[in-house]
Amino acid sequence: MISIVIPxxxxxxxxxxxxxxxxxSISSEDEVIVVDGMSEDNTREIVxxxxxxxLITSPxxxxxxxxxxxxxxxxEYILFLHADVFINRGSISMLKNQTRNNEVKWGWFSIRLDSxxxxxxxxxxxxxxxxxxxxxxxxDHGIFVKRxxxxxxxxxxEIPIMEDLEFVRKIRIISKGVEVKSPIKxxxxxxxxxxxIRTFFRMWILRILYYLGMPPxxxxxxxxxxx
Numbered sequence: 001m002i003s004i005v006i007p008x009x010x011x012x013x014x015x016x017x018x019x020x021x022x023x024x025s026i027s028s029e030d031e032v033i034v035v036d037g038m039s040e041d042n043t044r045e046i047v048x049x050x051x052x053x054x055l056i057t058s059p060x061x062x063x064x065x066x067x068x069x070x071x072x073x074x075x076e077y078i079l080f081l082h083a084d085v086f087i088n089r090g091s092i093s094m095l096k097n098q099t100r101n102n103e104v105k106w107g108w109f110s111i112r113l114d115s116x117x118x119x120x121x122x123x124x125x126x127x128x129x130x131x132x133x134x135x136x137x138x139x140d141h142g143i144f145v146k147r148x149x150x151x152x153x154x155x156x157x158e159i160p161i162m163e164d165l166e167f168v169r170k171i172r173i174i175s176k177g178v179e180v181k182s183p184i185k186x187x188x189x190x191x192x193x194x195x196x197i198r199t200f201f202r203m204w205i206l207r208i209l210y211y212l213g214m215p216p217x218x219x220x221x222x223x224x225x226x227x
Contacts, residue, residue, distance in 0.1 A: 003075030007065035063163035084187035105175035108137035139164035
């Protein structure tokens with residue numbers, strides 16, 4: 001059994017399509033938990049129209065929301081998905097096959113960006129290669145973790161940004177992650193909204209500043225779409 005936790009905030013434009021795709025890809029024993037950060041649009045109403053999807057609310061903040069979802073998750077593994085990430089049946093099946101080995105503590109998926117433009121093939125290839133070389137995936141790669149391991153390390157640090165990097169830094173001490181090489185489809189909306197080159201370099205600069213010790217609270221000034 002897998003518990004899929006999805007943090008949302010003002011995702012009415014995309015959440016219906018995401019949930020429709022997700023529900024068709026999972027088995028009846030899996031559970032979907034949407035944790036809404038007090039959206040100001042009709043995200044909660046849309047999610048409430050899906051029978052079987054568990055909807056809870058929490059204070060806004062991606063880390064806080066994911067931790068709240070994990071508290072009620074019943075699956076042996078928890079998969080954390082952003083609201084603009086689409087996963088198919090093949091990727092779910094491959095995840096279950098790889099986690100049958102009880103030694104697998106955590107991991108991530110390779111990604112495919114949802115645009116036919118060549119520049120996005122370059123970006124996704126670079127992101128997938130970076131993860132394989134460093135073992136440090138970002139949250140939009142669909143991080144999954146054994147539920148007891150997640151709680152043992154205290155979940156996601158409840159900081160406004162870079163919670164995924166900090167979480168991975170903690171869990172890598174326990175175990176090396178595994179990559180599920182059946183890609184999930186990730187939205188390019190932030191690239192399209194703010195510009196491809198600008199967004200790419202901003203993300204890298206933020207990461208470097210974080211590693212150099214700049215507090216996450218200061219980094220949020222320069223971040224796009226903090227959830």
